[in-house]
Amino acid sequence: MVETPAKNPLFPIFVKLHTLNLLLVGGGYVALEKLATLLINSPDAKIKLVAGIISNDVHAVLKEHNIPFEERDFEVRDLEDVDLAIVAINDGQISSKIAAACKERKVLTNVADQPAICDFYLGSVVQKGNLKIAISTNGKSPTIAKRIKEMLNETIPDEMEDLLNNMQRIRNGLKGDFTEKVKQLDAITSVLIDNKNKKSVFRTFLYMLSYIIAILFLMIAGYYILSALL
Ligand SMILES: C[C@@]1(CC(=O)O)C2=NC(=C\c3[nH]c(c(CCC(=O)O)c3CC(=O)O)Cc3[nH]c(c(CC(=O)O)c3CCC(=O)O)/C=C3\N/C(=C\2)[C@@H](CCC(=O)O)[C@]3(C)CC(=O)O)/[C@H]1CCC(=O)O
Ligand SMILES: NC(=O)c1ccc[n+]([C@@H]2O[C@H](COP(=O)([O-])OP(=O)(O)OC[C@H]3O[C@@H](n4cnc5c(N)ncnc54)[C@H](O)[C@@H]3O)[C@@H](O)[C@H]2O)c1
Known part of the structure; x- marks a missing residue:
């Protein structure tokens, strides 16, 4: 029987980016971050980049990894033969239009920092050799996803x-x-x-973190209530 639905309804999969065509739209800071994440995880990913202006840093990565690119604004023809798209541009309206064009062509799309129009989210990724753990907070807190990644990176032994x-x-x-x-x-x-009943370092970390956040939340809420009353 199928278990009751989890609170986070996203379904995690591990994608073979070296067999698919990925389009990255954007050539600024966020595009650079996405490019780094893609290449760290899938060095042979088949990426093509299109951006009005490509920064020097992005140019350097494109050159180093021999990634094809075009320095001009996105055009619908860029979606030909594309399986996945990541949009990282500084214009919300154009991002929505690109996402709509992707949907029409059944290209799965991530629009950086715009969960409402994403088909998929990127996760925080822990890597120890062949072990890979992807973390999602269902978009609630990418910062917590990052912290848990760091915690796991430290606790999972290199062995x-x-x-x-x-x-x-x-x-x-x-x-x-x-x-x-x-x-x-x-x-x-x-x-x-065998040690499952013993409190792990990880669990202690999570308890501490949630207490600290709860206390901070109460302090901030208290501050707002008091300033509204006074
Ligand atoms: C995991 C990671 C992967 C990656 O992007 O590679 C990722 N964001 C990362 C970092 C990060 N992003 C942001 C901060 C600033 C602090 C903060 O806001 O917390 C930091 C922290 C930092 O940079 O330190 C800003 C931000 N992000 C989103 C919004 C919009 C919103 O929430 O509405 C805003 C507000 C923008 C604004 O205010 O303008 C949305 C998304 N970000 C996601 C993924 C997806 C949900 C993942 C999940 O389920 O948790 C989702 C939904 C869609 C997507 O973008 O795929 C990467 C971890 C890096 C690592 O592992 O080191
Ligand atoms: N920089 C950050 O730390 C940060 C953090 C959170 C959210 N964001 C958001 O992420 C988005 C991108 O940020 P950024 O810092 O990379 O911006 P940026 O200004 O550095 O780069 C924007 C890129 O988008 C390209 N672009 C714009 N319109 C285009 C089009 N029609 N076709 C192709 N390329 C196009 C530009 O040429 C440029 O390369 C913004 O919406 C920003 O608000 C940025």
């Missing part, structure tokens, strides 16, 4: 890559049917959850 490689070797060497393999893999890895 994770060795663990994954060893597990792959064991997995490839296992005999028996599917159920038997799952049983053996569960048994080998059970040590990882």
